[in-house]
Amino acid sequence: MSEDRLVAPFILQSEVECQCADPGCPGKDPELIACPSVQKVIRMAGELFKQYHDLHDVAPRVNSFIRCAKHNHAVNGRRHSAHLDGVAIDVIPPNGDIMDFVLLAEMQGWPGIIWNRHRGFVHIDRHGSGRVVRGFVDGTGRYWTDGLGNVADSEVLDA
Numbered sequence: 001m002s003e004d005r006l007v008a009p010f011i012l013q014s015e016v017e018c019q020c021a022d023p024g025c026p027g028k029d030p031e032l033i034a035c036p037s038v039q040k041v042i043r044m045a046g047e048l049f050k051q052y053h054d055l056h057d058v059a060p061r062v063n064s065f066i067r068c069a070k071h072n073h074a075v076n077g078r079r080h081s082a083h084l085d086g087v088a089i090d091v092i093p094p095n096g097d098i099m100d101f102v103l104l105a106e107m108q109g110w111p112g113i114i115w116n117r118h119r120g121f122v123h124i125d126r127h128g129s130g131r132v133v134r135g136f137v138d139g140t141g142r143y144w145t146d147g148l149g150n151v152a153d154s155e156v157l158d159a
């Protein structure tokens with residue numbers, strides 16, 4: 001890995017890269033990280049983290065950002081997960097203050113926000129389809145869409 005550095009407020013390059021052990025992993029490719037869609041997510045997340053920090057004096061942490069296909073499979077990600085394109089982040093809000101983080105993310109206009117209550121993080125993404133997804137994963141690992149209360153996909157543990 002090259003020298004670590006902040007790529008946005010409170011976000012290190014090493015946190016953007018795929019977290020697998022393979023040094024040649026495509027999820028660590030500087031060209032992927034430099035592409036406009038990934039850069040936009042990094043910028044938006046930096047603003048979001050800074051806003052959260054301004055309010056709470058403590059910053060959220062990145063749990064998972066870019067994933068290669070192998071790593072995505074290893075962590076139970078969906079087959080077409082936005083993490084594969086580097087446009088999704090799983091975030092651990094500090095002090096378990098999930099709702100505040102979700103509200104800030106909503107105000108900032110993230111099209112996908114999924115609170116994984118089962119695993120204690122919030123997935124935020126900017127998937128290209130333009131669909132808006134709000135939901136949460138409950139204590140049994142079931143995925144619920146927000147509003148309608150329907151179980152959308154009982155197999156999903158992470159988006």
Ligand SMILES: [Zn+2]
Binds near residue numbers: 018021026027071
């Ligand atoms: Zn990888």
Ligand SMILES: [Zn+2]
Binds near residue numbers: 083089090123158159
């Ligand atoms: Zn995710």
